[in-house]
Amino acid sequence: MAERDLIRIVLPDAQPLPSPYAEADRRQAVDDLLAGNQFRPKDLIGPFALSLTVRDGRLGFDIRDAEDRPLHALVLALGPFRRLIKDYHLVVESHEKAVAEGGSEVRIQAIDMGRRGLHNEGATLLLERLAGRIELDFETARRLFTLVCALHQRI
Secondary structure, eight states, X not given: OOOBSEEEEEOSOXXXXXXXXXXXXXXXXXXXXXXXXXXXXXXOOSOEEEEEEEETTEEEEEEEETTXXXXXXXXXXXXXXXXXXXXXXXXXXXXXHHHHTTOOHHHHHHHXXXXXXXXXXXXHHHHHHHTTTEEEOHHHHHHHHHHHHHHHHTO
16 A cells, blocks of 8 residues: 555645646646655654645645644745746646647657656755655655646746
8 A cells, every 4th residue: 555644735725727737737646645645744753734835935834733733834945946837837838739739649748758857857856955854755746846836826
């Protein structure tokens, strides 16, 4: 059975994202995270509920226990992520446009490879920024990066 340190993900409001593709991407990231993840804040024992927010150029992690009692709050500056987030949104837009225009399978696959590359880069950066504070596996970091991008679309 897959590890599950995170048992609940809370995102600010349930307002739909600008496109069905972005909305599906966000839903899939949450579903995948809840199906299996490694999320271990230093000196805390799970399972955990995680509330993610983007506010004033900062990414907020509100970590709670299974009964929703606050355990730890962590804030990261979004500056180091901005280029990746911008590029990610451009790639998603390109993918949507290629699909809508009936683009070739090769073109759509190339765009999707670019998106995966940005996910990997974002995950690596997230792992680096959380090192010593929260232990994550790579797949959890990838999915969290997707949620960071989704939250950043709202502001």
